[in-house]
Amino acid sequence: MQFALVGGQRDVRFNQAALSGGKRTLASYVRGELGTEAQRYLRGDATGVVALEFKNPDGTFFAHGAVIDAYEDGRNPDVAYFIVHNAALNDNWFFKAPGQLFDTRAFKRHLENFALPPNASARVFTRLEDYRVHLLNRLGQLKDTFPAKIVKGLAFSPLTDIRSFVHNYLLDENLLDVKTLQAQLETLRHFESLAADVRERITSLTNIEDLDKERLSNRRRRITNTYVARRAQADVFLDELKSRRLELDSAKLEFHRDEIQRDDLSRSLRFAQSALTDAEIALHTDQTAQREKELRDKLASLTAERTLLTQRQSDFDRSLAAELTDAKKLKKLLTADKLEIPDALETFIREKVDKYTSTQVDTETGNTEHAIRNTQEALTSLGEHYAREQTLLNEQSTQLKTEASNLEDEIRKLRTGDREATVKVEAPHTSRLREILRAELGLGANEVVYLCDVLQIPNPEWQNAVEGLLGFNRFTLLVPPAHYDAAMQLYRKYKDTIHGATLLDTEAILQSTQVDTYTGKQGKNGTRNTEGTQVNTYTGKKNGTRNTQHETLSSEVLTENPAARAYVDLLLGNYVKCDSIEGLRNYRTAITQECFVRRNFTDSHLNPQVYKRWFIGERAAPRQIEQRESRIDEIADELKKLNKRETALRERLALTRDKIRPFIELEHAVEALAILPERKAQHATLTKELAALDTRTIETLKAEVEKHQRERDQLQSETAAFERRLGNLEEKIKQIETESIPGLERSADESIQSAESFLIQENADDETKSDVQKEYERRRERQPLEVILQNASRYENDYQNAEQRSRDRLREAKQAYSLKYDFGTDDTEYATRYMAEKEKLVTSELPNYENQIARQRGLAEQELVENFIHRLREQIEDARQQLAFLNGTLANLRFGGERFEFIHQPAPAMRQVFDMVMDSQQVMGDSLFDSDFRQKHQQGWDLLFERLTSAHDDENAELRELQDYRNYLQYDIRIHYPNGDRALLSQINAKKSGGETTTPFYVAMAASFAQAYRLNQARPSDTIRLALFDEAFGKMDTARTASALHFMREAGLQVLLATPPDKSGSLLPYVDSVCTVVRKNNHSFVIDIDKSEMIEKLESQ
Structure with a gap:
């Protein structure tokens, strides 16, 4: 059903x-x-x-x-x-x-x-x-919610969520249509955003206007300050000009006075000069005086020359003593170096030179100059010897550093898996041939390989022996047989530059090797021949057939390459492994782990430089790295020794090669000092003669000459002073007349013209000119001229910077406005175009938008009031009436003595909007947007408009909550008990028995069906009255069940109940007919039951 x-x-x-x-x-x-x-x-x-x-x-x-x-x-x-x-x-x-x-x-x-x-x-x-x-x-024009009520009635569950039940069964969903209102509000928001944008633009333009005014104000300050500075400078020049003119008059007057005094001194000077001349004539005509003068002149010359020679003698002695000390030090170093000490050096050390005569002392045939020259030659020879040694030392050091650098590079390559670099060092021609073969034959890296790369030596104790015997054969190249002939042709092509490289003919060696019997161990990386199991036979030279009965060295080598296997057997298969040197004598060819090898009954030791450099197997790279690191340490020690020797050589070169020039200077000094004794003797003779002269008359004449000379000098000094003073005054007068006054006149005129031209250049109007001139006069009245000029000069940059900053801010504001509002570029420093734009916005666009806003606000308010607030209030009132009618029906019904009542109150979540909607009927004629009503319900107003202006999404849960009138009420069921007590179902649900909490469900469901079928209307509706309940009244007692069924029957419902047989007996008095469903096996049967007969049977029991 x-x-x-x-x-x-x-x-x-x-x-x-x-x-x-x-x-x-x-x-x-x-x-x-x-x-x-x-x-x-x-x-x-x-x-x-x-x-x-x-x-x-x-x-x-x-x-x-x-x-x-x-x-x-x-x-x-x-x-x-x-x-x-x-x-x-x-x-x-x-x-x-x-x-x-x-x-x-x-x-x-x-x-x-x-x-x-x-x-x-x-x-x-x-x-x-x-x-x-x-x-x-x-079925009677039922609503779309009817199917859900049928399902809900059958799917019985305790009534716990009263709100959902009311929404689903009692009050039908009837969402308010807010699309028109949303469109109106969207349009209103659009105009408001446009008006806000215009206001924002007006604000920006007002800011531009203020910045332009600031720029003009700063410009006016700058013009005023600059004009004041230039006018002040002109007045400074004028004041200076006045001072200079006064100074010129004073200088001319002083010049005339000094001329008169100079003439008087000139006459006195002529008289004094005449008297001095007469005294000097008397002195010069005296012979004793003449001789004294000659002697004193010669003595002065000799004294100067003797002093110079004595100083040079002292310098020579100090230098000679220092060179003797260094010569002795050199002698010790030569002895330490086990070099022969030159005779000239020995002679120089023994030589003692007289301080004044420069002759030898304690020698018979000595010659100082000759000894110095010989020593110089000996030092040159020793310096060349040490220089050659230093050159060799530097070359050796460079070679060692280069070797260390190459070793470090090889270590890096080895650590990164590049073994080619080490092979290239060990076998460069083979490496070059491999590169040519790969390049010209197009072979891969795995197709042209070294023999050492395909071999493994599991036992490290025999690694040295294998490496030593294979030697250069380790770098034999293996190429595919198909490319061998082409490889040989390339080898032949480059034979002039490549030699010593080895190519293995893998095809030929495999064909020439006949294996009669082979039994070996299988190793990890290949096969290894063992003692007693290897019988390798090959055809070679005379006595070429060999039969090995003992374990040979080739058994220590593993490889998966057949050609490499054959080649290793060929090279090492004849060498028997021996544990000691004594064991070598038992074989013709044998080898020990210590690399002692026996060939044709001769014993020798392999070169450690060969066998210690491993290239075979996984241990090769670590060993090579270890050897190179060891060699780097050795190089470091050798470099330390070389550096120590190089320091010693620098010391020896300083004592030999660097001493050549000092010895040349000593040689020249000896020649110059040879005249010193003669000059000393001459000075003594002249001094003796001067002391013997009678100088009494001369002293008198001299005193007379000195007296007149002092008078003459005094007059000359005074006359010269006046001449200088007159010259200075004349120069000063000339400078003032020709330079200062004309310069100041030009400067003052230029400053005045500069101030006037500045105003013209700045396009200053008459008012501005008058203002700046008045400002200058005002300052002249209050401040000294120097202070005015100083302040103007000090603040000139400040005013310029202030104007530039205001100009920059104005430009940035204009650019920002132009970019933001696509207003076009403006390179001028004025804001005229922006002021015109502001005027247009203020007088035209903004009033237009405000009118649009007022009009749209009226439309939105009308839509809000008529189609939202009023309709919502009507729906809420209608819901209240429906619940009141239902309560009127339930008022006289008792369920086990209890009466049920649906109650409601404003929902807390929507209380603010609820109060606003219910209070809206009190607003008469006033605008909701501007009235006190909005301020009173501001929170509800904000919530309403927030959800109305949110995203237009039909599934918007918050908007749907706003549209659904049922969400504005909070619902509950009040239970009235016979004793007068009351309780809310939401509060007692979890505390009551099953029957007590089940009764409200059937009461509510019956009310829901009655409402769905419109049974609560004044006129009966033409609808079905069907109400379905599955496993009905399972937990209710008889009284409650009877009350529920009586309520349903009174409501006019046709009730169909499905219940287990054990419950059906208590329901018989309250139903019209009974049908029993019986199942047998897989078949079901419906049997009509006689209600009266069953009641009699139940009563008889």
Whole structure:
């Protein structure tokens, strides 16, 4: 019955009351799902039918239902819905033969062509939506919420969420249409945003205007300051000019006075000069005086020359002593170096030179100059010797550093897996040949390999022996047999530059090697020959056939390359491994781990430089790195020794090569000092003669000359002073007349012209000129000229910077405005165009937008009031009335002595909007946007507009909450007890018994069905009255059940109850008919029960 009334597999809840979350489906009912392991379904593909028949009060019928095709393969069932008007239910509509139903397609064709009674009509639907529309209309124009109420009634659950129940069963959803209001508000917001943008632009333009005014103010300050500075400078020049003119007059007067005094001194000087001349003539005519003068002049010359020679003698002695000390030091170093000491050096050390005569002392044939010259030659020879040694030392040091650098580079390459670099050092020609073969033959790195790269030596104790015997053969190149001839041709082509490299003919060596018997151990990386199991036979020179009965050195080498195996056997297969040197004598060719080798009965030791440099196997790279690091340490020690020797050589070169120039200087000094004794003798003779002269007359004459000379000098000094003073005054007068005064006149004129031209250059108007001149006069009255000029000069840069900053800020503001509002570029420093734009915005655009806002606000307010607030208030009042009518119905009903009442109050979440809506009727004529009403309900107003202006999304939960009038009330059920106590269902749900909490559900459901069928209206509605309940009244006592059923019957409902047999007895007095469903095996039967007979049986028991 639920499926026929509701339709749709997703909406129907099969047996929900019995099992919450059950997984029964429509297909499981049609196919007969058993769920046993032996048989899960009774039927495969099957067709089922559900049909309901309604009888009207006038005796007419109508039927509806569905035909279902269920499939064994799990496909969704196909459903055909039907409605038949004015006809009783007829099995012939469904059965094409006894027990055989039409499938959905055949049923549709069959019913549409079936002969129905007169005035009857039938229609088949394949779409659930169409079926529901027609069914709800036929059942009495029921609302779309009716199917959900049917499902809810069957899926019994305790009434815990009263709000959801009221929303789903009592109050129908009726969302307010706010799209028009949202559009109006969106348009209002659009105009408000435009107006805000205009206001923002006006603000920006006002800022530009203020910045322009600031720029003009700073410009005016700068012009004033600059003009004041230039005018002040001109006045400074004028004051200076006045001072200079006064100074010129004073200088001319002083010049005339000094000329008169100079003339007087000139006459006195002529008289004094005449007297001095007479005294000097008398002195010069005296012979004794003449001789004294001659002697004194010669003595002065000799004294100067003797002093110079004495100083040079002292310098010579100090230098000679220092060179003697260094010569002795050199002698010790030569002795330490085990070099022969030159005779000249020995002679120089023994030589002692007289301080004044420069002759030898204690020698018979010595010559100082000759000894110095010989020593110089000896030092030159020793310096060349040490220089050659230093050159060799530097070359050796450079070679060692280069070697260390190369070793470090090789270590880095080895650590990164590049073994080619070490091979290139050890066998450069082989490496070069490999590169040529790869480049010109196009071979890969694995196709041209070194022999050492394909070999492994598991036992490290025999690694030295293998490496030493293989030697250069380790770098033999292995190429594919197909490329061997081409490789040899290339080798021949480059034979002039490449030699010593080895190519292995792998094909030939494999063909020439005949293996008669081979039994060996299988190693990790290849095969290894062992003692007693190797019989390698090859044809070679005379005595070429060898038979090895002992383990040879080749058995220590592993390889997976057959050619390499054969080549190693060829090279090492003849060498027997021996544990000691004594064991070598037992074989013709043998070797020990210490690399002692026996060849043709001769013993020798392999070169350690060869066998200690490993290239075979995984241990090769670490060994090479270790050897190179060891060599780097050795090089470091050698460099330390070389550096120590180089320091010693620098010391020796300083004592030999660097001493050549000092000895040359000593040699020249000896020659110059040879005249010193003669000059000393001359000076003594002249001094003696001067002392013997009679100088009494001379002293008198001299005193007279000195007296007149002092007078003459005094007069000359005074005259010269006056001449200088007159010259200075004349120069000063000339400078003032020709330079200072004309310069000041020009400067003053230029400053005045500069100040005037500055005003013209700045395009200053007459008012500005008058103001700056008045400002200058005002300052002249208050401050000295120097202070005015100083202040103007000091603040000139400040005013310029201030103007530049204001100009920059103005430019940035204009650029920002132009970029933001696409106003175009403006390179001028004025803001005229922006002021015109501001004027247009203020007088035109902004008033226009404000008018649009006022108009749009009126439209939005009208829409808000008429289609939202008033309608919402009406819906809320209507909901209150519906609940009041329901409470009026429940007022006289008692359920176990209890009475139920639906109560409501404003929902806390929506209280602010609720109060605003309910209070809106008090606003008469005033605008909601501007009245006190908005301020009073500001929070509700903000919440309303926030959700209305949010994203226009039909699924917006917050907006839907605002549109649904049911969300503005909070619901509960009040229980009135017989003793007068009251309780709210929401508060006692978890504390009461099952019967007490179940009763409100049936009361609410009955009220919900009554409302759905419009039974609470004044005029009865033409609707069905069907109310379905599954496993009804399971936890309710008899009194509560009787009250609930009485309430439903009084409400005019046709109640269908499904209940277990053990509960049905208590319900018999309250129902009209009873049917029992009985199942036997896999078949079900419906049996009508005689109600009166059953009641009698129950009463008799």
